[in-house]
Amino acid sequence: xxxxxxxxxxxxxxxxxxxxxxxxxxxxxxxxxxxxxxxxxxxxxxxxxxxxxxxxxxxxxxxxxxxxxxxxxxxxxxxxxxxxxxxxxxxxxxxxxxxxxxxxxxxxxxxxxxxxxxxxxxxxxxxxxxxxxxxxxxxxxxxxxxxxxxxxxxxxxxxxxxxxxxxxxxxxxxxxxxxxxxxxxxxxxxxxxxxxxxxxxxxxxxxxxxxxxxxxxxxxxxxxxxxxxxxxxxxxxxxxxxxxxxxxxxxxxxxxxxxxxxxxxxxxxxxxxxxxxxxxxxxxxxxxxxxxxxxxxxxxxxxxxxxxxxxxxxxxxxxxxxxxxxxxxxxxxxxxxxxxxxxxxxxxxxxxxxxxxxxxxxxxxxxxxxxxxxxxxxxxxxxxxxxxxxxxxxxxxxxxxxxxxxxxxxxxxxxxxxxxxxxxxxxxxxxxxxxxxxxxxxxxxxxxxxx
Numbered sequence: 001x002x003x004x005x006x007x008x009x010x011x012x013x014x015x016x017x018x019x020x021x022x023x024x025x026x027x028x029x030x031x032x033x034x035x036x037x038x039x040x041x042x043x044x045x046x047x048x049x050x051x052x053x054x055x056x057x058x059x060x061x062x063x064x065x066x067x068x069x070x071x072x073x074x075x076x077x078x079x080x081x082x083x084x085x086x087x088x089x090x091x092x093x094x095x096x097x098x099x100x101x102x103x104x105x106x107x108x109x110x111x112x113x114x115x116x117x118x119x120x121x122x123x124x125x126x127x128x129x130x131x132x133x134x135x136x137x138x139x140x141x142x143x144x145x146x147x148x149x150x151x152x153x154x155x156x157x158x159x160x161x162x163x164x165x166x167x168x169x170x171x172x173x174x175x176x177x178x179x180x181x182x183x184x185x186x187x188x189x190x191x192x193x194x195x196x197x198x199x200x201x202x203x204x205x206x207x208x209x210x211x212x213x214x215x216x217x218x219x220x221x222x223x224x225x226x227x228x229x230x231x232x233x234x235x236x237x238x239x240x241x242x243x244x245x246x247x248x249x250x251x252x253x254x255x256x257x258x259x260x261x262x263x264x265x266x267x268x269x270x271x272x273x274x275x276x277x278x279x280x281x282x283x284x285x286x287x288x289x290x291x292x293x294x295x296x297x298x299x300x301x302x303x304x305x306x307x308x309x310x311x312x313x314x315x316x317x318x319x320x321x322x323x324x325x326x327x328x329x330x331x332x333x334x335x336x337x338x339x340x341x342x343x344x345x346x347x348x349x350x351x352x353x354x355x356x357x358x359x360x361x362x363x364x365x366x367x368x369x370x371x372x373x374x375x376x377x378x379x380x381x382x383x384x385x386x387x388x389x390x391x392x393x394x395x396x397x398x399x400x401x402x403x404x405x406x407x408x409x410x411x412x413x414x415x416x417x418x419x420x421x422x423x424x425x426x427x428x429x430x431x432x433x434x435x436x437x438x439x440x441x442x443x444x445x446x447x448x449x450x451x
Contacts (some may be wrong), residue, residue, distance in 0.1 A: 020331030033371020044149035053227035080379035183230030300329035409416035
């Protein structure tokens with residue numbers, strides 16, 4: 001409101017352009033997407049910690065094209081549907097875990113995200129606990145990257161020649177060695193499974209197996225292959241877990257909207273079976289609730305940096321070549337010219353008068369990034385949020401704990417995303433025999449065929 005839709009921050013010779021309104025983001029970040037497909041150079045985070053192989057931080061070039069091509073095959077919209085049995089299985093586990101210990105709902109959201117993505121990427125079938133050493137190592141790696149990309153965190157970003165001095169910040173090289181070893185071991189496990197499976201002629205499909213079988217075609221070296229797989233987990237697990245926790249927070253904070261969703265679930269699904277992906281088209285209120293949760297508290301926070309590869313002119317502004325350009329997700333999602341009364345949680349804003357979801361609603365949010373750096377996993381993430389939201393609000397009445405009110409603006413950075421501060425809610429069963437119904441829904445053999 002004070003500085004306008006676009007404003008500039010300057011530090012020495014460096015220029016950062018902040019975009020905080022929806023129309024400006026569309027005009028600049030989307031329509032000028034070709035000029036903003038690049039990233040700034042992060043010597044510490046990208047080159048030293050990630051070996052120049054972390055997709056999110058890659059600058060434009062051949063490696064970025066190779067990586068996105070490899071991901072597209074497994075994450076495009078028509079393929080994302082194939083992962084629904086996995087998502088259903090782990091979403092059912094999420095509900096059952098909350099029944100067992102509701103105080104740990106945030107941990108169970110993390111377990112859902114980790115378990116599903118480990119299955120997708122590495123073919124794992126066992127659920128992943130939040131205190132699993134492998135999960136802890138991955139989260140530690142994400143936290144390090146989140147620290148390393150902060151402006152001014154490391155002098156090497158200002159003076160790149162420092163990276164060649166062996167005594168400069170040796171922990172950055174150590175972090176890369178630890179991360180690379182972790183990713184190599186994860187893919188090595190898939191290789192071992194492939195060798196063992198040859199004896200029985202049964203191989204469980206997963207993303208790493210696809211990469212190994214198509215390594216030459218995709219023109220990937222060994223380290224590129226393990227980094228694509230490893231960073232796919234890092235990029236998707238934290239954001240999905242945060243988004244699920246925000247849905248739970250919104251349900252507790254806005255009970256009238258929760259009732260409105262549950263009215264739809266009772267009519268469409270009832271209480272003698274569980275909601276499934278087959279109900280997707282018939283649950284526009286659930287989908288609107290997910291969209292509004294995304295808008296109300298976007299997990300992308302202040303957004304991620306792009307680099308202008310040429311001058312960009314927008315209205316009376318000129319964004320010069322090499323400027324850093326950031327679309328601030330939080331500000332864009334609070335744009336009052338697009339979202340009336342933005343602090344009010346109102347899923348109805350996403351629906352037509354007849355109750356159907358507005359066409360192109362998801363495009364308004366821009367929460368999955370911009371232009372040619374759009375998140376390749378958005379279709380899979382959308383399905384995760386739909387089924388977890390549908391199951392949670394079907395199974396439970398969620399409410400605030402009167403003795404521990406929720407801080408609706410209490411968020412903390414977790415790597416490249418934000419997550420709610422720990423909060424308490426009460427889960428009251430709405431449905432009898434939840435565990436039995438969930439077992440019936442997932443006990444159909446589809447899971448094994450999908451993994």
